[in-house]
Amino acid sequence: MTFKDAVRRLFLLLVCVPGTEGADGWTVTYHNTTSCALKGSTVEITCTFHHQLGINDRGVTAKHTFWFRKQQDNQRVDLRTNRTYIGRVRYHCDSDRCSLSINDLRESDAAVYVFGLITSQGSEVAGEPGVTLTVTDLQVTKNQNNNHMCQSRCPVSNPSYIWYKDGEKIQGKPDQTSYRTTSCALQGLEKFPSPPECNSGNSCATVVNVERSICAFTGSSVDISGIFYSDYYYKLSPLWFVAEREQQKWDIPGNVYQRKARFQGFARNGQLRLRITNLAESDSGEYRFGYKTYSRTYSFPGTTLTVKDPDLKVEVIWTSTGGTLVCQSSCPFSDRYSFYWYKNNRPIYRETSPVLKGHAFSEGRYSCGFERYHSREVYAPRIPTVSRNKEVVEGSSVNLTCSTDANPAATYTWHRSNQSLVSPQSLFHMSSVQLSDSGDYYCTAENELGKTRSQIVSITVTYGPKFSVLSVSPSGELVEGSSVTLTCSTDAYPAPSYTWYKDNQVLRQGSVHFYNFSSISSEDSGVYKCQTENHIHRKISQLVSLEIKKAWKQKATGIITGIFLAFILALVILWICRVRATQGAGRTQMQYWRDNFSPLCALSCPRLKKKGKRSVTKHGADVDQRSYEAQREPAEQQGELFYSTICFSHDHNKAIYSNVHLQKEKEDEVEYSFVRLDGPSPRHQEDVSALYSTVNYRTK
Known part of the structure; x- marks a missing residue:
């Protein structure tokens, strides 16, 4: 610095x-x-x-x-x-x-x-x-050595002073030579010198400036005033006002009005005044008072005039009692000027102060003026508008822009569903949009005069199909004539279109997500797939193969399957009965057989009515006579093995089982039948429904 x-x-x-x-x-x-x-x-x-x-x-x-x-x-x-x-x-x-x-x-x-x-x-x-x-202010004093001192009540470190004698700048400190007044100023503040100090032993005159500096607007008028003091009578005719600008000087006679039409000098009884009308920026400079005696001319530090365009503007200041408007200009406020206030371009009567209070500033547009000059209007923010990307695609970047018309400039706050977002700017940026970013957004604009809110902008994040899955209903084997529906499932926004294929040939295109066969035929067999697509992306489903069977084949297959299952069931039952028959013995088990399975035996072994004769054994068993006679033939005449059919009587008191030997004379050679029926045992609780016959054929 x-x-x-x-x-x-x-x-x-x-x-x-x-x-x-x-x-x-x-x-x-x-x-x-x-x-x-x-x-x-x-x-x-x-x-x-x-x-x-x-x-x-x-x-x-x-x-x-x-x-x-x-x-x-x-x-x-x-x-x-x-x-x-x-x-x-x-x-x-x-x-x-x-x-x-x-x-x-x-x-x-x-x-x-x-x-x-x-x-x-x-x-x-x-x-x-x-x-x-x-x-x-600065003051000129003398020390004990009669040397001039420039002092003030403010402490200044390492000061550097400028000295004046009789209003003229000199180099160094003044000496004891003949001059009337001495003054000083701090370097850098030459426009604010100390009041002139009269040298001892000399009579002097001084001028007190009413204003050290004046700022005025172009086109206006200004009065530069001062008071002349003297300890004895001077012949002050003529008086001069000295204007100094850019190292140039010119004199304005104090009692002559024709020098320049815009400059009017006045000096009477020590009252000094210079009036300048229709000010221009070129009139800026220092104006000093001077006078002449018989021997020399004297002048004193004067008043600095600065001429500027008003550059009016309204400043909004917030206080505890509300907003206040202040009409600011390029010059500090002076009572020489009167301002005017306007609301919506209409004057507000009786308001000439540079300060305006007590109005609902959020409801209008306000401005101030001076003569032909007029400030810009100030007003609360208008309803903001929000602009955004036409479409928000998942993963893309989004810019929301809040704009409004306001003076002073508005500050912005973004909200989502009544929650403030960290973005105090007109631009709200999202670098990578996710589905969770969908929602309602709005912004508020605020300045010292008011606060407004924009309309709600709804953001819906769009995305292409995430998957395509083809399903068949009903599942399982498909038969001619049945109703079959193919369904294509997906997740996308906006809703996708569907394209159906059979063996890579297009079947149908449109917005329908299912394909229905009201009565499917074998000709519909093939490989199917679906494709989901919107303007963002597309997905193709997995391949699904449909094989349609004819109806008679299905019936035949059912019958064959039933017969096969029945055959397997019969084998299982026979196997179970055989196992149990070989494990059981004793009268108790045979009694259990008669009680539970003799009706089954009666049904499975009906009596022969026409063919052959039936015999009854001594234990009550019926024996087919033809089988018996056949069995009595010599064993060597039998080319194959013959079985005997045996049914038990319903008489429970008879014997449970019987050994039958058809050829008594040859009992030691042939054993024709041995019958044993097992009853329930602790380990086998299943129903016994089979009767086994064991025939051993022996060859001599």
Whole structure:
């Protein structure tokens, strides 16, 4: 930082004083409790602030920050809305630090300045006790050695001064040569010299400028005024106003009005005034008062005039009592100007102050004006509009843009189903969209004048078929004449179209996801598949083979299968009976047989009516006579084995089994029949329904 900048921003950063706790647990710490600055310079006051639990804890934030001047009535008026500070103050604040800058300091600016904030919960916090500002001017004094000294009440480290004698800049310090006045200024602040100091033993005249600097708008008029003091009578005719701009000087006679039509000089009884009308930027410069005596000409530091375009704009300032509009311009506010306010391009009568309060600013468009100049309108955000991709495909990126018309510029917040999203910008970007991102979105736009909300935008993520599965109903063997349905299942959005194939030949295309055979035939046999497709992707199902059997083949197959199963069942039954027959013995088992299975035997062995004779054995068994006679033939005449049919009598008192020998004379040679019936045993509880006959044929 240059020395010039150091001087222009005179403020003390000696110590960092302990913080003072305000309301709601907020602490404000000032870098210094006192500050001193020169008249016409710029001062900066800085502080830090924080919450005891930390910013954003429990949702506590500093929503608005401001500075105010401590007053006896304890009113906290934002300096930006104070008429005497409008255009001269600036805030520079962030999340935990805020500074106040005041330029073109005046003696009336000496006061105590306090930092304040408005929390997100609506409470107002003041960081007492604040910073005490002192505004002073330079003074020329002499020390014991009669040397000139330039002093002020503000401490300045390593100062560098500029000296003037009789209003003219000199090199180094003034000596004891003949001159009337001496003044000094800090380097970098030459426009703000000390008042002229008369040299001892000399009579002198001085000029006190009413204003050290003036800022005026192009096209307007301005009066530059001063007061002339003298300790004895001077012949002041003629008087001169000296204008200096870009190293050029020209004189304006104080009592002549024809020099330039726009310049009018006036000097009477020590009152000095120069009026300039229809100001132009080229009129900027320093205007000084001068006079001539018989011997020389004198001039004094004057008033610096700056001419600018108004560059009007309305600043919206939020206070604890609501919004306030301030008409800012390129020049600090001055009572010489009157402003006008407009709502929706219509004048608001009786409003000439640069500050406008007490209106529903969210319902209109406001602007301010001065003469032919007019500011831009300020207004709350209009209903935002949301633009997005025409289609949102799974895995792609999506941009949602919230736009509105607002002045000041709006800040944006994105919401999904009433939940705020972390994206405080007009653009909301999703890099890789998933199905879970589908939902309702909207944005809000907010500035100091109001808050509005957009319409809801529904986002539906589209995707191609994730799979294709072909199923057959009914499952199992298919027969001619039955109803068969093929179903193609998938998951896709938007809904896909379906293409059906048989042996790679297209059967049908459309939106129907099933293919039905009301009466299927053998000609429908083949390999089937389906394809699901939308504009994003497509999927082909697995192959399904259909084999259609004819109806008579199915019946024949059923009959054959039934016969085969019956045959197997009969074999099983015979095998079980044989096993049990070989295991059982005794009268008890035979009794069990007669009780349970003699009816079955009666049915399976009906009596012969015509062919052959039947004999009854001594135990009650009927014997087929033809079989008996055949068996009595010599064994050598029998070419094959003959069996005997034996049925038991229903008389339960008769013998259970019988040994039958057909040829008594040859009993030692042939055993024709041995019959044994097993009853139930502990290990075999199944029903016994078979009767076995054992015939042994012996050959001599």
